[in-house]
Amino acid sequence: MSRVSTPLSEKLGLRLPLIAAPMAGGPTTPELVAASSAAGALGSFGFAYTQPDEMRRHAALVRAKTDKPFGINLFVSPQPGPIDPASQKSALEAVAGYYREMNLGKAEPVKAPYVPDLEAQFQAIEEIRPRVFTVHLGGLTREQVKRFQSKGMLVGGSANCVAEAKGLEAAGFDFVIAQGGEAGGHRGSYLRDPYRSLTGTLALTRMIVAAVKLPVVAAGGIMDGAAIAAALALGAQAAQLGTAFIPCPESGAAQVHKDLLVKSTEDDTGITEKFSGKPARGIVNRFMKEMVDRPTLAFPAQNAVTGKLRQASAKAGKPDFIALWAGQAMPLARALPAAELIARLDAETQQALQHLKGLIHET
Numbered sequence: 583m584s585r586v587s588t589p590l591s592e593k594l595g596l597r598l599p600l601i602a603a604p605m606a607g608g609p610t611t612p613e614l615v616a617a618s619s620a621a622g623a624l625g626s627f628g629f630a631y632t633q634p635d636e637m638r639r640h641a642a643l644v645r646a647k648t649d650k651p652f653g654i655n656l657f658v659s660p661q662p663g664p665i666d667p668a669s670q671k672s673a674l675e676a677v678a679g680y681y682r683e684m685n686l687g688k689a690e691p692v693k694a695p696y697v698p699d700l701e702a703q704f705q706a707i708e709e710i711r712p713r714v715f716t717v718h719l720g721g722l723t724r725e726q727v728k729r730f731q732s733k734g735m736l737v738g739g740s741a742n743c744v745a746e747a748k749g750l751e752a753a754g755f756d757f758v759i760a761q762g763g764e765a766g767g768h769r770g771s772y773l774r775d776p777y778r779s780l781t782g783t784l785a786l787t788r789m790i791v792a793a794v795k796l797p798v799v800a801a802g803g804i805m806d807g808a809a810i811a812a813a814l815a816l817g818a819q820a821a822q823l824g825t826a827f828i829p830c831p832e833s834g835a836a837q838v839h840k841d842l843l844v845k846s847t848e849d850d851t852g853i854t855e856k857f858s859g860k861p862a863r864g865i866v867n868r869f870m871k872e873m874v875d876r877p878t879l880a881f882p883a884q885n886a887v888t889g890k891l892r893q894a895s896a897k898a899g900k901p902d903f904i905a906l907w908a909g910q911a912m913p914l915a916r917a918l919p920a921a922e923l924i925a926r927l928d929a930e931t932q933q934a935l936q937h938l939k940g941l942i943h944e945t
Contacts, residue, residue, distance in 0.1 A: 586931050590757060590797040590819035594713060594736065595651055597622025598928045600810065601799060602920070603824030604628035604655035604716065605767065607905065608896075612643035614832040617920035619650035622928070624714060624820075626653040631885070633698050634706035641710040653714030656703055658722065659772070659860070661695070662880040669879060673887055676876040680869070680903055684894040692879070692886040708733055716740070716759065719860065720772045727754045738799065740770035742779040747790045747798075749773070758794060759822055760787045762802030766825045766909035768862040769853070776861040777853065784816065791817035805914035807930020811938065814931075823927075825909040829917040836896035839865075839906050843915045851912070857892070857905040859884030865906035 591599035602618035604610055606628030618625030625644070629637050637654070644652055674689045681689045707715055707730065715730050716738040727737050736756040741747035747758045761770045762783025769776040781789075783802035791798050800813035801822035810821040827833060829840045842865055852866040856873040859881030864870070869891075878884045888903075895903035916923060 584932065586814070586928070586935065588797075588814070588819035590799070594624055596624055596820075598924070598931065599814065599820035600624070600924065600927060601653070601820055601822040602626055602827050603767075603801065603822045604653065604718075605824050605828070605907070606630035606632075606655075606657070607907075609824075609828050609833045609835040609907075611832060611834040612640045612647075614827060614830060614834070614920055615640075615652050616644045616647035617830075617832050618827070618924065619644070619652045620648040621921040621924040622650075623924050624651060624653050626655060626714070626716075627712075628655050629703065630655070630657040630718070631697055631882075632703075634702045637703065637706045638710060641712065651713030653716060654707060654710065654712045655716045655718055656700070656707070657697070657719045657768075657882075658700065658717045659719035659881060661697075662883060664694075665692075665879060665883060669877065672877040673879045673884065676873065676878070677887060677891060680891055684891060684898070684903070686890055686894055689887065689890075692883050694883075696882045696886045704729075707735075711735065714738060718770050719768065721746070721749055721753055722755075724753045731756070740801070741790060742769060742771040742776070742786070743774055743781065744789050744793045746771070746773050747794050747796075751794045751796050755796060757797040757799060757819070758790060759799045759801050760790045760818070762786045762800070764803030764863075764910040765801055766851070766863050766912070767907040768858070768860050771861075784812070787813060787816045787818050803909050803911040805909075805911040807927050807932070808934040809911070810927060810931045811934035814935070815938070825907075825912050826915060826923065826927075827920060828908070829915050830920045830923060831917075832920050836899070836904055838896070838899050838901045839904060840917065842901060842906060843908055843912050844917055846908070846912055848910050848913055851908055851910055855881075855884070857885065857888050858882060862905070862907060863909065865901075865908050865912070867904065867906060868902040
């Protein structure tokens, strides 16, 4: 049986050059990771807010289901300093009405640490030894990269611009993820203003392929095999899809999130920092609209401010206060089991490549 492969997908032992994107905050579950990896893609955990013991437990659940490789992603953004009391008061007042509406009582002040200890997460990564370890919202030092490579991992990082990609190459990374402006979820920018670092996936992928010698993974707005084929044609060695996997039954996303994905249009997404303190793309909802001019705390403290609100809204099946992360091509989403989705993506990619081949005529 024919299949599409690249040096990177062969190195990772994948059946096709596809990464099921790490999605922190709920969508990524052990079931989704295991199903994706078993089907021939690289299933990935988004462990940005996950405590080390839970990381180990989830990894063990995947290994109990499949011996195929999987990846783990962490946020590596620096922790903010102490929060100014006046800023904290303003941020809590901005969401107080929503807390009352959802019967959550008073929004409590947040205290550091706002996320798990990064070094403790690093130690968990060393123990788990996933085949792939990637970082978002920042890079790693050359010494840190070697630390994980010495345990047999391939290390990757996201780049929203050519300068970030070159920085990853200089630090010794194994591959770079070109995150285009169409991508759902948090913008990975850390060398430039995220709101000005929105180059589209096609342009960004091609520029990064031309600028560095590392394998490039294209990410952002890729939902079907034709888009995967386009990424490969640009020189990428794999495509990373996130939004495409949110409607899967194995996904841990709220049902209302899944339902909205398959009936929204490409114009329904926007970028906001109001949920976490970092710009991220999602389906525009009431919270995003009403919070535009209201104060927020820096990342990741703002994530703690909105955490209870997001959870309560999801539980109630109410989309108003959920972070409905999604990329711009979400109308192409399909509510299929992960294995079936991957099989279709594989067939579509081969079909698209054959179509392109058929367009070439000797003269």
